[in-house]
Each structure stands twice: as structure tokens, then as C-alpha cells.
Amino acid sequence: MSAVSVTERDRTDGSGNRPQGISVSTNTAPAAVVAADVETAIRVEGLSKRFGKAGPVVLDNINLTIKPGEFVCLLGASGCGKSTLLNIIAGLEHPSEGTVTVASGKSAVMFQESALFPWLTASRNVELALKLRGVPRGRRRGEALELLDLVNLADAANKRPHELSGGMRQRVALARSLAQDRKVLLMDEPFAALDAITRDLLHEELERVWHETGRTIVFVTHNVREAARLGQRVLLMSSRPGRIRNEWRIEDNGPRRIESPEVSRLSIEITNHLREEIRRNAA
Amino acid sequence: MPPETRSETITPGSLEPDAASGSSVSTRADFRTLEAGLDALQTSPLVEKGPWRRFADGVLPPVVLLLALIAAWQFYIVIAKPRPDLTPGPLDVLTSITDLWSTGHLQTAVVTSLSRGGIGFLIAVAIGTPLGLLLAEWRLLRRALGPLLSGLQVLPSVAWVPAAILWFGLSDATVYFVVLMGAVPSIANGLVAGVDQIPPQLRRVGTVLGANRFEMATLVVLPAAMPGYLAGLKQGWAFSWRSLMAAEIIAVGGSIGFGLGSMLQQSRELADLPGVLATILVILFVGILVELVLFAPAERRLLRRRGLYLTAGR
Numbered sequence: 352m353s354a355v356s357v358t359e360r361d362r363t364d365g366s367g368n369r370p371q372g373i374s375v376s377t378n379t380a381p382a383a384v385v386a387a388d389v390e391t392a393i394r395v396e397g398l399s400k401r402f403g404k405a406g407p408v409v410l411d412n413i414n415l416t417i418k419p420g421e422f423v424c425l426l427g428a429s430g431c432g433k434s435t436l437l438n439i440i441a442g443l444e445h446p447s448e449g450t451v452t453v454a455s456g457k458s459a460v461m462f463q464e465s466a467l468f469p470w471l472t473a474s475r476n477v478e479l480a481l482k483l484r485g486v487p488r489g490r491r492r493g494e495a496l497e498l499l500d501l502v503n504l505a506d507a508a509n510k511r512p513h514e515l516s517g518g519m520r521q522r523v524a525l526a527r528s529l530a531q532d533r534k535v536l537l538m539d540e541p542f543a544a545l546d547a548i549t550r551d552l553l554h555e556e557l558e559r560v561w562h563e564t565g566r567t568i569v570f571v572t573h574n575v576r577e578a579a580r581l582g583q584r585v586l587l588m589s590s591r592p593g594r595i596r597n598e599w600r601i602e603d604n605g606p607r608r609i610e611s612p613e614v615s616r617l618s619i620e621i622t623n624h625l626r627e628e629i630r631r632n633a634a
Numbered sequence: 635m636p637p638e639t640r641s642e643t644i645t646p647g648s649l650e651p652d653a654a655s656g657s658s659v660s661t662r663a664d665f666r667t668l669e670a671g672l673d674a675l676q677t678s679p680l681v682e683k684g685p686w687r688r689f690a691d692g693v694l695p696p697v698v699l700l701l702a703l704i705a706a707w708q709f710y711i712v713i714a715k716p717r718p719d720l721t722p723g724p725l726d727v728l729t730s731i732t733d734l735w736s737t738g739h740l741q742t743a744v745v746t747s748l749s750r751g752g753i754g755f756l757i758a759v760a761i762g763t764p765l766g767l768l769l770a771e772w773r774l775l776r777r778a779l780g781p782l783l784s785g786l787q788v789l790p791s792v793a794w795v796p797a798a799i800l801w802f803g804l805s806d807a808t809v810y811f812v813v814l815m816g817a818v819p820s821i822a823n824g825l826v827a828g829v830d831q832i833p834p835q836l837r838r839v840g841t842v843l844g845a846n847r848f849e850m851a852t853l854v855v856l857p858a859a860m861p862g863y864l865a866g867l868k869q870g871w872a873f874s875w876r877s878l879m880a881a882e883i884i885a886v887g888g889s890i891g892f893g894l895g896s897m898l899q900q901s902r903e904l905a906d907l908p909g910v911l912a913t914i915l916v917i918l919f920v921g922i923l924v925e926l927v928l929f930a931p932a933e934r935r936l937l938r939r940r941g942l943y944l945t946a947g948r
Contacts (some may be wrong), residue, residue: 443838460842466835469940470857479853483843503669513941516676531843549676552669559665 391454392535392567393417393440398449400435409435411592413449417569419534422561424582425571426621428629432593433571434539440569441537458535459528463543465520467512473499473523474508480530498526501563502556518549522556529564536566542577551609554580558606575625579617580609587621589628597624722908727915730908739897740916747878747893748920750806754813755874762818762870766825766863767851776826783819791816791873792880805889809881816877817870824866828859860936868929875921894920 395415401408409432417423425433438444440451441460467476477495486494499505502522512520521541528536542550558581561568572578578585579601587597599617607614683691704724710716711723718726734740769776769783794815798808832855840854856863882895890896894917901909 441842443841457844462835462838464835466833466839468836468839468854468857470860480843483845483849483853503666504673506670507673511939511941514677516673518676519673527843549672552665552672555665556669559662 390418391416391452392419392421393454393569394450394452395436395440396450396452398436398439398446398451400432400439400444400447408592410439410446411594413593413595415586415595417567419454419567420565422568422581422583423570424578424585425569425588426573426575426578426585426625427588427593428573428590428625431588431590433573433588436588436593437537437539437569437571440535453535455534457533458537459531459533461521461524461528461536461538461541463540465512465517465524467520467523467527469512472509472511473504473515473526476512476523477527477530480527484531495526495530498530499523501529501560502526516549517545518553521545521553525557525560529560529566534567536568538568538570540572541570543572543574550577554609557581575621576609576614576618579614579621580607585617585621587624587628590632596628597621719905719907722911726908727911730906730912731916734897734909734912739892742892743894743897743913744916744920746891747882747895750809750891750893751813751871751875751878754810754878755817755871757810758814758817758821758870758874759867761814762821762866763825763863765818766822766866767829767856769822770826770829770855770859771851780826783822786815787819787823789815790880791877792884795881795884798881799885804885804887806891808885809878809890812877812881813874816873820873821866821870824869825859825863828862828866829855831862832858861940861942864929864933864936868925868933871924871929872921875917875924879917 393415394417395413398410398413399408400410413436425436427433435444437460439446440453441458443460467473468479471479474492474495477498478491481491481494482488496505496508499508502525504519504522504526507515507519507523512523515523524541542553545553554577557568560566570578570581582599583601585599585601586595587599588594589596599621601617708724711721722730731740769779791812794812795808798811802808802811836854836858837850840850845853878893879895879898882890882893883899886896886899894913898910898913898917901907901913
């Protein structure tokens with residue numbers, strides 16, 4: 352009675368060593384070509400990135416299609432270009448080659464540091480996002496409080512960022528990105544700087560917010576368990592140059608927890624692949 | 635295996651039912667209390683100091699030191715009995731201040747100097763702020779003008795007095811010119827430093843939130859640069875006040891009114907050392923007063939709101 356069933360798609364040659372205990376089906380067809388035009392939130396085609404003309408290739412021929420409402424985790428070791436890929440999707444950096452199409456236009460972004468404006472209260476930080484979105488003045492306060500309530504922070508509305516804990520700041524940042532009201536939410540290691548207890552709670556929080564708001568989420572992390580805990584799809588990236596190596600689809604038919612045996616099993620499998628990728632860089 | 639340790643023996647099979655029940659959804663209310671509990675654990679309420687404590691910490695030490703210095707001065711006069719025309723005692727200086735007050739000279743001088751310093755400072759703010767923003771955001775201009783502005787900040791603005799007298803004669807324009815040359819570079823450089831210290835992440839958030847150039851400047855860059863800007867304003871005021879005194883000492887007469895600098899110069903010409911010392915003390919006192927009444931509270935408020943203000947002893 353597993354709550355999670357996993358489908359692995361090997362992006363390279365399908366010769367990964369798989370541990371026992373997880374039902375895996377390999378699918379060699381390119382990702383979601385069928386009906387891609389109807390149901391695509393983000394499409395990345397032939398994307399490459401190098402910094403400077405003679406610089407190293409950071410991202411190499413990335414092809415990726417993400418459906419509306421999907422929760423996708425981009426996983427990789429340091430220097431695999433996962434944050435760069437996210438920044439390119441966000442429009443903060445430009446690709447050297449290839450195209451990125453976000454169907455709903457611009458996307459909301461959340462960073463590792465909450466990057467709240469320190470001179471504004473929690474509520475004002477959210478209100479600023481509403482203001483820049485064009486929400487009329489009279490409606491901003493109410494909407495900001497609703498968003499803060501969504502992340503259980505209505506009581507902290509008048510506190511300034513320095514009065515909040517790291518986890519609370521990230522929740523305000525989450526509320527602020529939701530205030531942008533964009534269908535796509537890009538998250539760059541948003542919980543990496545938090546302690547394990549807080550992170551565990553925020554996983555549950557994010558999962559609930561995702562279910563309630565139906566956002567398309569691209570979540571960058573170097574934490575295998577986090578990816579296995581949260582994602583519907585986990586994309587494993589290789590480093591130097593960054594390529595998408597493997598993909599796991601996790602059928603979500605029940606609540607997951609970071610302690611769940613299914614999550615552990617998947618984590619072990621993903622970790623083995625990740626180590627394989629890291630070994631390639633030796634010598 | 636003893637029966638009492640059985641409960642501690644964990645096998646994957648034995649965990650299966652527990653794990654299933656444990657992974658049941660915690661209700662929304664449960665989660666709320668859980669999160670509220672963690673929030674309470676991770677934040678500690680700030681303890682505000684009471685008014686008496688603030689007075690004892692902030693006002694008492696300098697006042698006590700000042701009284702001690704005056705006492706030491708008086709003690710020296712009584713013990714060493716120096717020539718009264720070269721070393722007047724605190725009482726002589728106090729008499730001089732009351733004399734100046736009763737003739738009305740002191741009030742005129744303070745009002746004249748303070749209003750000139752204030753107006754000059756406000757003009758300097760009006761020029762220095764846009765200049766600083768331009769320098770901070772326009773790299774080419776900064777490369778071209780930056781060194782010159784830093785040089786002007788180092789150049790004592792008194793050096794401009796002779797030139798200003800030749801250009802503008804003995805008029806208020808001379809005084810204002812010297813004040814501006816002193817204050818504008820400080821204010822502009824302070825703002826540039828403030829903008830440079832903005833964490834790049836805040837600008838990226840501005841971009842992500844969809845701010846245009848104007849919104850970025852007014853809603854993100856200016857507020858974020860406030861600590862550096864305020865430091866620049868403080869220094870700008872100090873330079874204004876100093877330059878003003880220098881200008882008033884050198885340029886006396888013409889249509890230039892009677893300021894504190896003029897009073898200082900007049901006392902020197904009369905060889906009135908108590909008068910000179912009295913004027914110096916008044917100039918010092920005005921400077922301290924402006925700092926305490928205007929800049930210190932503004933700075934404290936600004937830094938406290940951002941969590942940058944650490945009170946001593948914490």
C-alpha cells in the first residue's frame with residue numbers, strides 16, 4: 352500500500368542501476384510531445400548557456416516541458432547550473448542558445464534568502480507586490496492579510512523582517528510571491544538555509560499551498576530527500592556542462608512525509624545516480 | 635531477547651502500520667498550532683527600555699562628564715591662579731555669555747547663523763540628492779565625476795572664501811557658495827555609498843515583482859540606501875556648519891549679517907578672550923543640539939526599524 356509510485360525515465364541510455372523495491376517503468380519517448388501545445392506551462396527548447404564568449408558551458412542543450420499545475424524539482428550538485436536555468440526561466444538571465452516559453456507570461460520567483468525589504472513590515476512587503484501588480488490601494492491591505500493568513504502569519508503582519516525567524520521570513524516571501532498572482536512559481540533553494548524542523552514544516556506548508564492555489568512550481572534544490580518529498584517530477588542534472596540526466600515521475604496518490612519509506616527508497620535511488628554523475632568529474 | 639526491550643526493537647515490518655497512521659493528514663488546525671508553536675520558539679520579544687533607563691544610559695554620562703570638566707577647569711583657576719586675561723575661568727565665560735545675551739547680540743548671531751546654515755544645508759540636499767542618484771546609477775558619469783567629487787570633499791571649503799569674495803563680494807551669496815561647496819559632495823557621496831551597499835538581491839526582487847525604472851528608484855533603491863544617505867546628510871550638515879563659521883570669520887562687513895563667526899572675530903579684535911571662548915562654546919552647543927534633536931532620533935528610528943540598531947549592553 353505505497354502512497355507513491357515512481358516512474359523513471361532515463362534521459363541518457365537507460366542503463367542506470369536500479370535498487371530493488373520501486374516499480375520503475377522506463378519511457379524512452381521524448382517528454383510530453385503528445386498534446387504539448389494544449390497543456391504546456393513552461394517549454395524549454397535547445398537551451399544552452401555560457402558566460403562570456405569563451406567561458407565554460409554551464410547549460411548544454413536543455414529540453415524540458417512542464418505542464419500546468421505540475422510540481423517539478425530540479426536536482427543537482429553544486430555548479431550544475433540549476434539556479435542558472437531557473438534564472439533564465441525567470442527572465443533574469445538570457446540564454447546563449449535556445450528558447451524558453453512561459454505560457455502565462457512572467458513568473459513569480461522566490462530565493463534562498465527571503466530578500467524581504469527590511470524597511471517594510473511583513474504586510475507592507477506583500478502589499479508592495481500587490482501595488483506593483485496594479486491592485487488598487489483600497490484592496491491591498493485586505494489581500495495582503497489573506498495571503499499572510501494562507502501561510503499562518505496573519506498575526507505577524509505588522510512585524511518587520513528582523514523580528515521574524517528565518518522560517519517566518521520565507522513564509523512572508525512565499526506570500527509575496529503568491530501576491531504576484533502568476534501561474535508559475537519558481538523557487539531557488541528556498542528552504543536551504545533553514546533548520547530541519549522548520550524545513551519539514553515548510554514542506555507541508557508548500558504542499559498545501561500548491562494544492563490550494565494550483566500553481567506550477569519549479570523547485571531547485573541540492574537536497575535529494577527534499578526533492579523526493581515534494582516533487583511530482585524530479586529532474587536530475589549533471590554538472591559541467593549541466594544536462595538533464597534522469598527523470599523520475601512520482602504518482603502522488605496520498606500525503607507524503609520526509610520520513611515515509613517510499614521517499615527514503617526513492618532518495619537512495621536518486622542519490623546513487625547523483626553520485627554516479629559526481630564521480631564522472633573525478634580526474 | 636527480553637520482552638521489555640521488544641518495544642524498542644524496530645524492524646521495517648513492525649513500522650508499517652505506524653507509518654501508515656502517522657502519515658495521515660494533520661488537520662489544518664493542528665498544523666496551525668504546530669507552526670505557531672515553532673514561531674513562538676524561534677522569536678523572542680524585544681524588550682523596550684523605559685524612559686528612565688534611556689535617560690540614565692544616554693543623557694547622564696555626557697552631562698556628568700561635562701560637569702566634571704567644568705569643575706576641573708574651575709579647580710585649576712583657583713589653585714594655579716593664571717593671568718585672567720589669558721586664562722579666564724568658567725565664571726568669566728558665563729558672565730560673558732549673559733552679557734552677550736542681554737545686549738541681544740547672541741540671539742541675533744545664533745538666529746542669523748542657524749538660518750543661513752539651515753538654508754544652505756537644504757539647498758545642498760536639493761542639489762546633492764539628485765546628483766548622488768545620478769552618480770550611483772550612471773556609471774560613465776561616476777567614472778568621470780567621482781574622483782573630482784571625492785577631491786572636493788577633501789578640499790577644505792574655506793579655501794573657496796577668497797575666490798567667493800572676489801566673485802560675489804561681501805554678500806550672502808559668498809557664504810552660501812562656501813557652504814554648498816562643503817556640503818554637496820558629502821551628501822552626494824553618502825548617497826552613492828548607500829546605493830552601493832544595497833544587497834543585489836533586493837534589486838532582483840524589484841525586477842521580479844515587475845518594477846519599472848522609476849518604481850525601482852523610488853520604492854527600492856532610495857529606501858534601501860537610506861542608512862548611507864542619512865550618514866551623508868549628517869556629514870553634510872557638519873560640513874555646512876563648519877564652512878559657515880569659516881566664511882563668517884573671514885568675510886565680515888558688506889551686506890553679510892552678524893553671525894556667530896562674526897561675533898567670534900569681533901571678540902578677537904577686542905582681545906576679549908572670555909567672549910571668544912563663550913562664542914566657541916555656543917557654536918559647539920548649536921552643533922550638538924542639531925545632532926541630538928534632528929539626526930540622532932532619525933538615525934535611531936531608521937536603524938531600529940531595520941533591526942540594525944544595537945543598544946549598548948545587549
